[in-house]
Amino acid sequence: MLRHICECCGKEQTISSEEAYAQGWDYPPKMGSFKIVSPRTCGECIIQNTLWWEITCNKTPPGQLSERHQQTLKRILTEPESIMP
Template sequence: MTDTEPHWRHICEVCGVEETLTPSEAFDRGWDYPPRMGKFGVVGPRCCPRCPNVRTVWWAFVIDGYTEDMLTEAQQETVRRIAGEPESIELSDN
């Protein structure tokens, strides 16, 4: 970790827990979150180390074959947040 690494909001799309972490901290703690796991703006799991990725939007699309119109409102919000990354997870003081 470097002192220049930004702190971002890490929001588990499964349980809703939120932590403010650097990318290195998130990776070391087991979060599935860009930029160390996946890419910003691309649907992939956004979950904490306690939750399975089988309940993520990525799983719904890739494994279950959902289309966007089949998603719940919470899942649609996750897609909007992912599409707006990293700005959508920036802290107000970054």
């Protein structure tokens, strides 16, 4: 069981990786890897609002990220400990 936190809408669920994948979550370990920046979204949100998109597509330097994206980055870099229930 892990806390799945959508970085776009803030939805949070504590469910298994299998349940999350079945519900459309983009979340490690089923989608991507822990500690690697990639989208962390629920099944309802779009990739264009993610930290990954901001860094990769918009080319925003780390020092210019919004507070929301900075918090997401900190959480990703400390996974899986940061998402343990």
